Amino acid sequence: MPCALCGDIIPTEVARCPACGAWARRRDFRSVGVAVFMLLGFNAFVALGSGFSLxxxxxxxHEATHDTYDPVVAEHALAPYTDVFLICAIMAGVTGLLYLGWLWRAYGQSPGPHRHGRGWVLFGWITPAANLWVPPRLVYDVWVNSGxxxxxxxHLVATVVAGWWAFVLFGVGLARLFAVSGVQTLAEARFSVHLGVAAAACDALAAALCMASVFEITRLQIGRDA
Structure with missing residues (x-):
């Protein structure tokens, strides 16, 4: 396997790179970060494609009138996008599991101080009410403590993290509204499409900003260890 720092081949039975002395721990952490980064990019492209399709x-x-509008046709046209958003949610869940593993290690490798204990890396996402504000604060602390x-x-880091979390919350809420929106009238159909476009845009932006945080935290921690 190539070294994450110098590119030299490290035998699997060796704990350190023979060329630069990098520990395999850094190599494994970088591999997890790259995997999370690529999955987030895939999620962003799927959401972006869904938005452009909508x-x-x-x-x-916009060209239809109340006389030419057919709600049955509109319902058939929009129904697949509900499934697309469901698939995006499943993909986000799979990516989130790997992201939690990466964040757990990044938290342990950041020197601190942290406003929340390490257990909140896991419980902060599932605890009601706390999951609205604990995750972005954890990511912010890990990021600023890594360099x-x-x-x-x-302030720039705080803006990126706050933007990421705001787009996550808006994306989830708009996707839920899109799933229950109606198309019985022309106005409802137009509103539903706008909801879907906004939800897809929020999902894509959230994934892109999360990619930036994963890339920077991984780079800072590997560089600091080196």
Whole structure:
């Protein structure tokens, strides 16, 4: 397996790279980070593709009138997108499990101080009410404690993390609204399509911002160890 730092081949039975002395721990952490990064990118592309596909439905709806509009046709056209958002949610869940493993290790490798104990890396996502604000604070603490940041840089990190979490919450809420929205009238159909486009955009932006945090935290921690 190639070394994460210098690229030299490390035998599986050796704990350190013979060329640069990097520990296999860093190599494994980088591999997990790359896997999370790629899965998030795949989620972003699926959401982005769904959004562009929904945008194509807006033109015929804007050209339709109350006399030419057929709710049965509109329902058949929008029904697959409910399944698409369900598939996106399943993909996000699978990615989230790997992300939790990565975050658990990143938390342990960041020197601190942390406002929440390590157990919140897992329980912060499933505890009611706390799961609305604990996850972004955990990610922020891990990020800023993984390197040395000026005040302006800390504000930038906070903006990225807050934007990521806001898009996650909006994406989940808009996807739920899209699933229960009706298409009995032309106005309802147009509103449903706009909901779907907004949900897809939020999902894509959330994945992209999460990719940025995973990349930067992994890079900082590997560089600090080196």
């Amino acid at each position: 945008i194509r439905l807006l033109e015929p709806l 040395r940041f000026r005040t302006a840089q800390r």
